[in-house]
Amino acid sequence: MSVIPFTSVYYPESDGKPTGETDLHREEMFRLIHSLQRFYAGGKVYVSGNLLLYYEQGNPKKFVVPDVFVVNQIEPHPRRVYKVWVERKVPDVIIEVTSRKTKKTDATKKPDLYRQLRVPEYYLFDPTQDYLDPPLQGYRAAGEQYEPVAPDPQGSLVSEQLAMRLEVRDQHLVLCRLDTGERLLTDEEAWQRSEEARRVAEAGREAEAEARRAAEAELARLREELRRSRS
Numbered sequence: 001m002s003v004i005p006f007t008s009v010y011y012p013e014s015d016g017k018p019t020g021e022t023d024l025h026r027e028e029m030f031r032l033i034h035s036l037q038r039f040y041a042g043g044k045v046y047v048s049g050n051l052l053l054y055y056e057q058g059n060p061k062k063f064v065v066p067d068v069f070v071v072n073q074i075e076p077h078p079r080r081v082y083k084v085w086v087e088r089k090v091p092d093v094i095i096e097v098t099s100r101k102t103k104k105t106d107a108t109k110k111p112d113l114y115r116q117l118r119v120p121e122y123y124l125f126d127p128t129q130d131y132l133d134p135p136l137q138g139y140r141a142a143g144e145q146y147e148p149v150a151p152d153p154q155g156s157l158v159s160e161q162l163a164m165r166l167e168v169r170d171q172h173l174v175l176c177r178l179d180t181g182e183r184l185l186t187d188e189e190a191w192q193r194s195e196e197a198r199r200v201a202e203a204g205r206e207a208e209a210e211a212r213r214a215a216e217a218e219l220a221r222l223r224e225e226l227r228r229s230r231s
Contacts, residue, residue, distance in 0.1 A: 011060045013052060013080050021099060024171070028127050029067045029097045032173060035184040036070060039175075046071040048082065049095075055117055057085040064113060068095040070162065084117070092161045095123045095173070103131040111139060115146045121161050122146070125173045136168050 029049055036047040049068040056062035069091035084090055094114060098106040106124050114122045122139045126132035138149030138157045149157045156167045165176045175184040
């Protein structure tokens, strides 16, 4: 079987279709991407989303655009598109932030395609809780089939590939480490948390300094009283 040369076929970076989504869906998608990128920074893990993923060499019509995906054991350098035959690996985890526009594709067509591609885990999240019941659902590869990921009593799902717990909190999909329970943060959230810690520490230092000044003033007052009484 002949191998199609790498440069002989053009693989577009856009499917030419409008990508309009609500602010909620777009922000949720990028929040998940950024928090995962921050967590895996410095490691050999590629995190991306809203990127054309081509899965059949020589056929630029065979592509899908996952909202969020994670691929272990490949270099995390920027890519214009993702070609499965070049990377020699499908994503380990895919997350779709479903909406009115995408619900049918996310719930029917994509699971079948991801199963055929043997993506180990696939999750769907409905931030408005209008289209999915429950709003967070997951599938895990079992042989050539997908089996639903069983939720715990709170509706959370455990990702074996990420070693994380997926939880719904206030219309957000939250990722928490299984080993520490810590929630993954975006760079902005981490900066805000560090700023808050800095402000608290600064306030503590100022309170200590004020208490020290008050103690020194009281000591000076007592010494002056003692000097006067002796006079």
